[in-house]
Amino acid sequence: MGPIIGPKNGLEKSLPYNTVMSHITPLCLIYYCYGSSKPSSIPGPDPSTEQDGNLPDISRAGSLHEYLLDLHKTYGDIASFWMGRQFVVSICSPELFKEHQNVFDRPPELFKLFETFLGPKSIQYANKGDGRKRRNNYDKMLAHEKLKEYYHIFQNVADDLEKKWGQLVKEEHIPLGQYMSAFAIKVVLNTLFGEYFTTDKEILAFRRNYDICWSELERSLTDQPDPDSPRVKAFEDANKIITSLIKKAIEHRKKVPPNSDSELLIDSLIDNASDEEELLSDAITYAVGGFHTTGNVLTWGFYFLATHEDFQEKAVKEIKQVLGNENVDASNMSRLKYLHQILDETMRCAVVAPWAARFQDFDSELGGHKIPKNTPVIHALGVSLQNEKYFPLPNKFDPDRFNTENSKGRPSMAFQPFGFAGKRVCPGYRFAYAEAIVCLVTLLRKFKVKMVEGQVVTPVHGLVTHPEEEIWVKIQKR
Numbered sequence: 001m002g003p004i005i006g007p008k009n010g011l012e013k014s015l016p017y018n019t020v021m022s023h024i025t026p027l028c029l030i031y032y033c034y035g036s037s038k039p040s041s042i043p044g045p046d047p048s049t050e051q052d053g054n055l056p057d058i059s060r061a062g063s064l065h066e067y068l069l070d071l072h073k074t075y076g077d078i079a080s081f082w083m084g085r086q087f088v089v090s091i092c093s094p095e096l097f098k099e100h101q102n103v104f105d106r107p108p109e110l111f112k113l114f115e116t117f118l119g120p121k122s123i124q125y126a127n128k129g130d131g132r133k134r135r136n137n138y139d140k141m142l143a144h145e146k147l148k149e150y151y152h153i154f155q156n157v158a159d160d161l162e163k164k165w166g167q168l169v170k171e172e173h174i175p176l177g178q179y180m181s182a183f184a185i186k187v188v189l190n191t192l193f194g195e196y197f198t199t200d201k202e203i204l205a206f207r208r209n210y211d212i213c214w215s216e217l218e219r220s221l222t223d224q225p226d227p228d229s230p231r232v233k234a235f236e237d238a239n240k241i242i243t244s245l246i247k248k249a250i251e252h253r254k255k256v257p258p259n260s261d262s263e264l265l266i267d268s269l270i271d272n273a274s275d276e277e278e279l280l281s282d283a284i285t286y287a288v289g290g291f292h293t294t295g296n297v298l299t300w301g302f303y304f305l306a307t308h309e310d311f312q313e314k315a316v317k318e319i320k321q322v323l324g325n326e327n328v329d330a331s332n333m334s335r336l337k338y339l340h341q342i343l344d345e346t347m348r349c350a351v352v353a354p355w356a357a358r359f360q361d362f363d364s365e366l367g368g369h370k371i372p373k374n375t376p377v378i379h380a381l382g383v384s385l386q387n388e389k390y391f392p393l394p395n396k397f398d399p400d401r402f403n404t405e406n407s408k409g410r411p412s413m414a415f416q417p418f419g420f421a422g423k424r425v426c427p428g429y430r431f432a433y434a435e436a437i438v439c440l441v442t443l444l445r446k447f448k449v450k451m452v453e454g455q456v457v458t459p460v461h462g463l464v465t466h467p468e469e470e471i472w473v474k475i476q477k478r
């Protein structure tokens with residue numbers, strides 16, 4: 001799961017929501033509580049106002065990612081700024097990422113807004129021994145060996161989607177984001193939670209209610225609802241339904257325990273969580289973290305292919321050469337090199353998860369500067385992904401950047417779309433590649449995907465980067 005930040009707006013705009021729902025503590029409110037004299041030699045702007053720090057500048061930039069692009073351009077690879085009265089450091093170079101690569105703890109305040117969904121005991125906020133222990137327990141369920149068992153589920157879901165697209169008449173306009181997010185939800189719930197989510201009824205309920213919650217959270221950042229408004233009620237009702245769906249899946253699994261050789265993530269959560277609240281929070285975290293990003297990667301991926309017919313045809317050629325009529329599985333997946341390049345270039349060009357963050361509860365050093373204890377340090381992953389030094393013409397979509405020849409000499413730390421620090425890289429990264437490649441193969445070998453003309457596609461750098469409006473495509477049978 002990527003970081004939380006308002007879409008196309010400033011952090012200060014998350015303030016109003018707090019007045020509506022006391023259990024959401026907006027980022028800026030937290031930062032107002034700290035003191036404000038510059039505690040380090042790290043270059044950076046003065047606060048615009050004593051109270052808000054640089055929050056108004058972030059708002060003007062459009063998003064934290066866009067602000068960080070400007071900040072690093074002006075002040076270099078390590079820069080500081082103020083979120084309210086909190087001093088914050090941001091780094092964006094492979095060398096500085098390397099210096100921070102052993103830091104595990106995440107500053108919980110930066111992710112507070114999401115607590116309504118995930119619950120206070122989510123792994124998202126678990127640090128030190130507790131966080132490491134949980135990762136140790138749950139990472140196994142998404143590891144390379146385990147993944148082999150999931151390919152047939154990815155394939156079933158992709159086949160369903162192919163069938164649905166096949167029934168759509170030629171020239172019908174298809175809402176790409178909706179289809180890709182439904183695919184990603186179905187995949188993640190089927191693989192991690194077992195048979196409770198095999199019927200469309202539960203999947204649709206999850207998706208519908210997730211959409212209500214998420215769009216309300218985003219909307220509330222700029223447009224505060226009245227405490228008694230139907231919007232607040234709708235949000236709370238939808239949130240309850242998501243919680244109750246996950247609770248039911250957990251209860252169902254407890255009643256019908258699996259054989260020891262068919263354990264899923266949900267079983268590991270049931271066995272290891274310290275109490276019911278932690279179990280529920282982590283189940284929701286993996287469910288949500290598992291689809292939101294991948295759904296957007298697939299949406300952006302098909303968008304780039306629909307706008308670059310030559311790359312789409314090159315992908316189809318590779319599929320034919322490597323697979324013939326076979327499906328993707330663990331044995332042939334790594335030979336689909338061009339499809340991997342397409343996914344990497346999609347995550348880079350669309351900046352799907354713009355930043356991560358860490359902190360240390362002791363004074364430390366970074367890039368030769370002192371970092372006072374408890375200072376949040378942002379990993380500007382997205383700034384690095386758009387660094388001209390490593391990715392010339394960074395806004396150009398070009399999967400060949402990632403072929404062996406063109407990757408020579410580029411430090412691996414320059415491309416870290418899943419985070420990198422403290423062995424806390426996204427636990428779902430292998431899972432994400434595998435499900436996305438199954439989806440691309442299944443649809444591309446059957447359909448030519450084209451854009452519906454006349455659309456302006458604008459990215460919104462929120463929690464993950466998503467298109468401002470639905471992207472409409474048309475398909476043609478091959």
Ligand code: HEM
Pocket residue numbers: 001002003106123124125135142188285286289290291293294297347352353355356357417418419420421424425426427428429431432
């Ligand atoms: C292309 C798709 C994905 C992208 C770009 C992505 C990106 C990220 C990033 C940047 C982080 C934060 C890492 C850090 O703090 O350094 C993260 C964390 C996380 N991701 Fe992903 N992710 C993706 C897919 C998935 C999938 C498929 C799952 C689950 C099946 C998942 C589950 C999680 C969880 C649970 C965390 C929090 C882990 C922790 O607190 O230690 N993600 N992801």
